[in-house]
Structures are given as C-alpha cells and as structure tokens.
Amino acid sequence: MYLLGWPIQCDRKNRTIFIYQHKYATKVLDGFSDYIPYPIATPADRSAKLSLSSQPSSDAEKDEMKDIPYREAVGSVMYLMVGTRPDMAFYLREVSQFLANPGMEHWNPIVRGLKYLSGTKDYGLLLGGSTDITPQNLANSLIAYSDSDYSNCPDTRRSVGGYITMLAGSPI
Numbered sequence: 001m002y003l004l005g006w007p008i009q010c011d012r013k014n015r016t017i018f019i020y021q022h023k024y025a026t027k028v029l030d031g032f033s034d035y036i037p038y039p040i041a042t043p044a045d046r047s048a049k050l051s052l053s054s055q056p057s058s059d060a061e062k063d064e065m066k067d068i069p070y071r072e073a074v075g076s077v078m079y080l081m082v083g084t085r086p087d088m089a090f091y092l093r094e095v096s097q098f099l100a101n102p103g104m105e106h107w108n109p110i111v112r113g114l115k116y117l118s119g120t121k122d123y124g125l126l127l128g129g130s131t132d133i134t135p136q137n138l139a140n141s142l143i144a145y146s147d148s149d150y151s152n153c154p155d156t157r158r159s160v161g162g163y164i165t166m167l168a169g170s171p172i
Helices: 022-031 059-066 070-083 086-096 104-120 135-141
Strands: 006-011 016-020 124-128 142-148 161-167
Touching: 006 022, 022 070, 022 104, 059 104, 070 086, 070 104, 086 104, 086 161, 135 142
Parallel strands: none
Antiparallel strands: 006 016, 016 124, 142 161
C-alpha cells in the first residue's frame, strides 16, 4: 500500500502502521554519494555553531561554493523530514538559514546529515502498537516533549525552541 508514493506497511496483529521513504532516501544518497564515505550516528554536531560570519565574502570563496550542491541537498533532505523523518528537523533548521550564501563551514553539517541519513535510511514513522487504546485512556497517552536554548544564535542572540507531541506513542 502507498500514500504519496511512500510505502505503508500495516501489521494488523500488532496494530501498527509503518510509513517510510527508503526508496527516496536511497535516491538522495545516490545523488550525493561523492560526499558520503561512511554513516554516522547523529545528524548534527552539538559543538558546531554556524554563523553568518562564515559566509563567503570574496569572489574566490563564492566561486568555490558554486559547484557545491548545497540547496539541492537541503531540499532533498527536507522532503524526507516533512514526510517521515522528524528526527532531522533541527539539523535542517540550522543549515537552512544559509541558503542564500552558504560557505564551506555551512556545507560540512550538510555532509554530516547525509552521512547520518546513509545509516538510517530505513527509519520512518511507526504508528500505533498499543493494545490498550480506549476512549477512556486515550487522553492519558497524550505526551508532549519540548526543548529550547537561551540566546544560542551567535548572530542574533535569539533563542530556539522545538517540540513534538505524541499520541499513544506516535508523533502527531
């Protein structure tokens, strides 16, 4: 079964639905295979601080970035994130700020995200799985997680927050 071209696996016995984009992820990775030597475990380096000061200012620096498929990589991974990969949202938020004038320092996190994708291309959304969902206990299974930083942006000193809401163990 497919939805928007994404395979859907239904397991009636375990009451689960698994939605994933393995085929598209593989296509993305094939397109950027020159930049992905090995997979890694996390999409972002927590110590990396991307900044506007790293944008190319000279013509030579801008020419160096002309052959780098920065926008294509961000757009390709963003399609995955919107569909079935919320785990890549923060990483994409960070690198998307520099689409107009990316530098090599901005490209390195893109490569890291592609390496992460190469090791997790079979990930997706698992919906359901709980056998005790009734109208009475459904409200008790609504959980929200959030996190934020305080003035962490080196350029604007703005804070960033994020959240995810889960119902019966599945993101909604």
